[in-house]
Amino acid sequence: YEHIGFPIVEVSADGQFTVNKVEGSGGLISELSVAEQLLYEIGDPRAYVLPDVICDFSQVKLQQQGKHAVRLHGAKGLPPTDQYKVSATYPDGFRCTASCLLAGIDAVAKAERVSQALINKTSELFSQRGWAPYTDVDIELLGSEATYGAHARRADCREVVVKLAVRHPSKQALVLFAREIAQAATGMAPGLTGIVGGRPTVYPLIRLFSFLVDKSRCSVAIEYQGQRYAVELPASAPLLTPAVPIEPAKPEGRADASVPLVKLAVARSGDKGNHSNIGVIARHPDYLPWIAEALTPEVIVDWMDHVLDPIHGRVERWYLPGSHSLNFLLENALGGGGIASLRIDPQGKAFAQQLLEIPIAVPQHIADQLT
Secondary structure, three states: OOOEOOOEEEEOOOOOEEEEOOOOOEOOOOHHHHHHHHOOOOOOOOOEEOOOOEEEOOOOEEEEOOOOOEEEEOOEEEOOOOEEEEEEEEEEEEEEEEEEEEEOOOHHHHHHHHHHHHHHHHHHHHHHOOOOOOOEEEEEEEOOOHHHHHHOOOOOOOEEEEEEEEEEOOHHHHHHHHHHHHHHHHHOOOOEEOOOOOOOOEEEEEEEEEEEEEHHHOOOEEEEOOEEEEOOOOOOOOOOOOOOOOOOOOOOOOOOEEEEHHHOEEEEEEEEOOEEEEEEEEOOHHHHHHHHHHOOHHHHHHHOOOOOOOOOOEEEEEEEHHHOEEEEEEEOOOOOOHHHOOOOOOOOOOHHHHHOOOEEEEOHHHHHHHO
16 A cells, blocks of 8 residues: 555556556456446446447447556447536535543543533524524544444443534534633533644535536637637437346355354445445456345345434345346435535445445355355
């Protein structure tokens, strides 16, 4: 890691390419590491929308060609859509995050009590002044496996970092909140210390709003050295994807053992606005039917329920035959996403690590191979 190298991509005219790196630099170029990047932060792999092309990743094959070289081929290009994607931002109140250490006996219980007391007290002060209540409150006790939700296996932690994030329409209200943090260290539970950065700062909360606009409503031109040149757009078409996606083969045999997913696959996750994706790549093609049998969208909803919006959260799954992988899109799973989210993981970077612990039913002979 100390001298990790950036990948080098050598592209041929037919769209095939090889990924390698400078000899002697750190890192690993393998089929699995490159496949992780292939599935990173995408939605439907059959229709990855770019400004000038729609790319179909589903049939891309990866072949190791040397210690640190992987060849990719099989991508397909479709005409661009007849719409542009527009990303706009707008202000939506203010946010403030306070972090501090709470250590000692019953640290988790004390941290929960202190956090709730701060919210209750400041909420009363808001009410007395005729101010609106908090728009959103997010309390996470880092070190207690807070990001794992119901799957946390925390013991009796003796130290946690309290991360208390709040949102409010008024900056004045959050300035009051920030002022109340310091007195908790002297007036509430013992062991509260290490307020990160001193008194917390109030920031504007900026939200992203993305939408589509017909290209026919836009005129495209390039300005160069004082001259304006009209640009003729390439042919485009409405985005069409297969109505029925391809599904992996059903597993053959009896599943009489269980192993964690990490034994069978690698995975990587990231954000798409307020959505997150988790790409799961089988370590061997024979493992994929068992992975697919276990990881249905319904199972993912249950396993990741603690991050999904209770009303608008849903999960969609796609199969990529070329790379022996699955891609899951967790819609509305990031609490607003990016800088709008109050969570410690606003981009879903740790979601794949949580999923890798899920048990997968497999035949005993596969389990024996992995021990």
